[in-house]
Amino acid sequence: MKSLLIKRVFPYKKILINTIFGRCNDIDVFLEKEIYTDLMSSQPQFGTSDFAPSEFKRSRLAENFKQYRSISPHTSVEKRYIVPALKGAVRETEGLIVCQFVPNFPRHVTNNSDEVTMQDDIFPAAEKILSDIENVVKKNPSLKSFEIIPAEDNENKSPVFHQEDCLGLASWCVQPLYCYAYRRLFELRQNKHRREEPSTIARWLLGALLLNPNVTTFWNMRRELVRSHKLEASEEFFFSRLVLYHKPKCFEAFAYRRWLLSYILNSKDGHYDPESVESPLCRELDIATTCADRYASNYHAWSHRRHVITLRESRGFAYPTLETEWKNSLAWCQRHVSDYSGLSYRQFLLNKYMFELKELPRESFIKCPDVGEQWKEELFAYIKSNISDTGDMHQLQRLYDWMNAEFRAITSSRRRQRQTTYFRALSYWLEECRANDSAICTYNDHEALWCHRRFLAYLLLRFMASNHSYHEDEYADGRSVDESAERKNVQKSLTNDVTVCHDFLVQAFRARTNKIADLATKRDQHEKMLVERFFKFLQSIGLDEKNTYTLVEKV
Template sequence: MQEEFYAAAEKILSDLYNLFSKDPKLKSFEILPVVQIENKSPIHVEEHCLALESWCVPHIYCYAYKNLMNHRQIKGKLRDAEKCNTLLMGALLLNPDITTFWNMRKELIRSGKLDPYFDLHFTSVILTFKPKCADLYAFRKWILKYLVQSSRNNENLFENEIQICEAAADRYSNNYHAWTHRIWCLTQSLPNSLQREWAASMKWVQRHVSDYSGFHYRQKLITFLLSYIDSRSYDQEVIKLILFSVDEATEGFLHNFKTYELTAQTIPLTLKIFVYELSLNSDLIWNFVGHEALWCHRRFIFHEIKRLLLDSNCPKYWGRLDTSNPADGTPPEKTPKIGKHSVGKRWTAFEIFLEHNSRILRD
């Protein structure tokens, strides 16, 4: 009986291999809960979406695993590349959490027996089934590094990878592995992707107010943006596109601080970005009450604002705003300073007000 199932498993694995080879537009994979065995193929394809009936899963996996481990132990090297590729595809499609099998695929790529672009497509399909697999992201990272080092055409490589990460994060909330991989992709594509990712992450946090990992990504993005500005070699057009929305929101939020002459024109660029982030965060807290991720992100914002305000390299924050004499010669009135304590008091009062009203809405 087992031999019959193994014979069927070999045929199914061969069909899966041929399917991936012939259809580069395959985009997803699922297992269908079918217990009853029928006299037909358990592979289903509809609109480039792949599915496998559940009754054959244990037989395919056991057959592939057994043969791969025997091959690994006895032969040592991957001599029959096509057979190994077929077995590996079946095993990893069903269980991508085996590092040994990913290392075997690396051997095939290094030896030139497997196209790395084929594996980028293959693993993107697996991500629709297992969007939180750490080994899978590690393997994709290895492939991307391999392609960059080989100097092949990789113009849109990281842009496509970021889109795949977003799709995986959409499938599994708080997907730490997907967001961490996206952070790495961002570091490889800076500064070209800054403006696009700034807008994309803002839309994401507005739609996923409880996603801690999404907010962590935005914090990293802000950090990269500030480093880019501090480098003094940034592209003015990129910054203009980012600040197009920042100035309007910042001006609306700073009405709380008119007494201290804080406006979008008087505060520095780096502080302006955090004030904009604070404005966005305040709107989300008002509209979506009781989400801890929003308050954790707010703590990050205030930590960075405090760091900037206490920066000894920014003395202009604390100076008098207007010391000129009026035209009629009368002594000028004292102009309020933008001081640490005055701004801090106003911000503290605003925080108490916001927290109090949020508690009322929550109750």
């Protein structure tokens, strides 16, 4: 049941109605005396400069207006009456809503009994349905989905469906149920003296939030209940998960979950184990994945994910491991090739893994002594496969041999670690670059993929720049004089070595880009434009053909 207040009838006799709701079935109307008389005496005229209905619509409007008036004479002023539903064209002009009147008698109201005493009687089943839903949610913590099932008639059946961890609600009861819960909650909120059982409030909140989670007030009411220990924080996760299944883009629900996370992580008696795969953070990542699956370009889901990873870092948790996160997000991106939000998250991870991380995310592999070597092999394999027809294979081979020798010669654990870190960082870049290569080859014409490639080019440049200074740092702290001369030599060779390696890498990247660009321009006109833009970008960052990286003479 919705209320509608007819504010006034303007001199030009257009009916302007200020309503708090949009389209609805039955509406009770409050008529002010002057309006009533005005309405009775006026002739309807429709259409102004900004709202000019077609001839057909105009006649419909006039007819509806007549029908509306034919009911009104029975109503006495200042009383509440059921008036036929206002349905159809609703249009807002300067805060006023113009309604088209379409009579539509609800089944439970006869023409005679137009007086409505209590709002609650209109939908007596509301409490029953709400408690049904609540029971299902409480009894089954592994419930994973909530949805609305279209059904026009109630057929005397319960609207609550529960099958295999899935909850469904028939669509006919959505509107009355929500209106009921909404009205009750706002009555409570506005009347401070009123007391209500917390469990009842929680039930209303459950109903209202499942159906429309975009009301911050309701979430705040739930927060109050949690804080006063009327609701169990851990159970709140189950409930908000349902909400997010139904509305995967709901910011309020994500915000609530973040609040819950910090709430349980800060509380001392938390029953969670941050060091297990079952940690609350892992669960958050699962939910973010589901939401991203269910709604394309879901910004809120990805920013939630970023938040969780940052939280993991700041709290120093071991789980979720960065390696699984790396793998899972790649798998997601391969399933959603045109969704840039996922790629943007990969960029966030790449930035973190290549530049910021002090810890080694590939720790589990570090135990294996050859892992650095393996990364190096992969890197060389990539370079080799791409520049075989253009580049200087001889020089590459020499560099490769030299690096191997150097790799074995290193005895100091610190330097070895540096070297491993270097190849580790590049291994991430390489993996992402390969994924991008193959995605562009397989899928025609996706701008997201080309934009991601831009980022990869930029990242390569940034990495090379940061690695020049990095090696100089390493040797800056020479301890004795005669050692420093020797060190200088080593430094020089190493710097050269790194530069040559970078040079080859750039060559390989460019050759690869040329190949796939060739493929792309041939197969699709639109993609050709994307490729041209990509090359323009390369030029602007100085990674194009003309701006060849200066080859440093080999040691």
